[in-house]
Amino acid sequence: MTVEYKWVISENIDLPEYQGTPEDIATLKIKKAFKILKRPVLCEDTSLAFHALGGMPGPYVKWFLDKIGPAGLFKLLEGFESKKATASTIFAFYDGNDIRLFRGDVEGEIVEPRGSSSFGWDPCFQPLCSDKTYGEMTVLEKQAVSHRSAAFNKLKPFLNDFLL
Template identity: 40%
Template sequence: MTIRFVTSNEGKVREAREYLTDDVEQIDYDYTEIQSDDLAEIAVAGAKEAFEETGRDDPVLVDDAGLFVDALGGFPGPYSSYAEDTVGVERVWNLVEQEENRRAKFRCVVAYYDGDEARTFEGAVPGRIVAPRGDGGFGYDPIFEHEGATMAEMSTERKNAVSHRGRALAKFADWLAEN
């Protein structure tokens, strides 16, 4: 069975192929991202639309992820991409800089849709917000520290080994193997 991963990000596809034994095909389809505070709701809506609009019988996989900062009431959460584009990573750090509690987590929900039923799988990685460090990664990686290093300081292999998406994909892979 081929699983179609709906993303324009080849890095996400490489990560998915590390967890899934089935064939993973990249589908570059720009589904409508609904506005919701719920990552699962966003991912399921995207998966259903992508399945219907791409006109094939193979199931699809869509992920939605975000940075959830405790001191900011979970902001930017599902709005992480928008906040990154409009406010910027440095300003998110500035918002948290004076806070005593800088705990945060990256969360990801992977939605699988086969035309009949949608299933979701969540992964999270705990950390804290710090002053920007490191040259790697993308997005909030320079301000998100996990186990003493920012994601931007980690090698791709180390980052993928602890990533929120990887944790969600591992849960999906376990479910897929049983079903």
Template identity: 45%
Template sequence: MSAPDVVFVTGNANKLKEVKMILASESSKINLINEPLDLEEIQDVDLQSIALAKCKQASKLLGPGRPVFVEDTALCFDSFNGLPGAYIKWFVKSMGLAGIVQMLSGFENKGAEAITTLTYTDGEGHFHTFQGVTHGTIVTSRGPTDFGWDSIFQPDESHGQTYAEMDKAAKNAISHRGRAFAEFKAFIATEFK
């Protein structure tokens, strides 16, 4: 029996590449397909609500019976009580990385949490949510700037490197996305035996 198709909805090529790397060990259990659907994102501070709404929308667009998952990533500043959170993508687009670093210049605490929330549906109306969190510090940009805010986030566990400076395998081992997908991989192992 061939592996079932599971659709990952994202238009972000870097995110797709990273997820394929993280899920490589599960390639015998699922056939990962990408659909770059343009989904509406509800405005909310509850990351699970955002991911669930996106997954429901994707499932409706793709049709019944198709397993699908979406993920949403947030960057939450300790000094801002969790903001910008899910809005980080728009902050990066409108302010740039230097502007985001500057936002924290008046605060002693530069701590932040990177959070990925992944929601999966089996296509039969059952939804499952997985979340990964990595704590770190917002720093002046170091390393390549081609993947979101990776160059300004220095995880506590990275030995002083930003995500952008890290080897991809090392990053995936401690990243918010890697942790969320570790939970998803454990679920896949039981779901698709």
């Protein structure tokens, strides 16, 4: 039996930063990416929602990080009792017909930064299932508990069907 796979090509395209819920943003981005590339597209969007701040910075966490860094994210919650946060990733797929969203969430807390800052807010996000921040975890430890892995595990069966 011969199996034919479709090619997956990584493209770095500059997309506008939209406002709205993570799902709204993922939907707008995937439509724009499809319009530019004119072929099936997979996009990823990540957010970090602080419970005490009504979900902010949410999908705008990149801008907060650029201005105040992980230590600043921790300081934002100094005056609040709750340090709880939800880390989320949404993978969006669009083939020109249907948009499909695959979301993964991990509950955790914002803590004083510890560990490596190889990815944005890793040093200040500690999942509830661990005594380590993402920044203190090995790649394998983080993959086992991350919001991105949770979203990817939902996406994987769909991609397997699509790519065959």
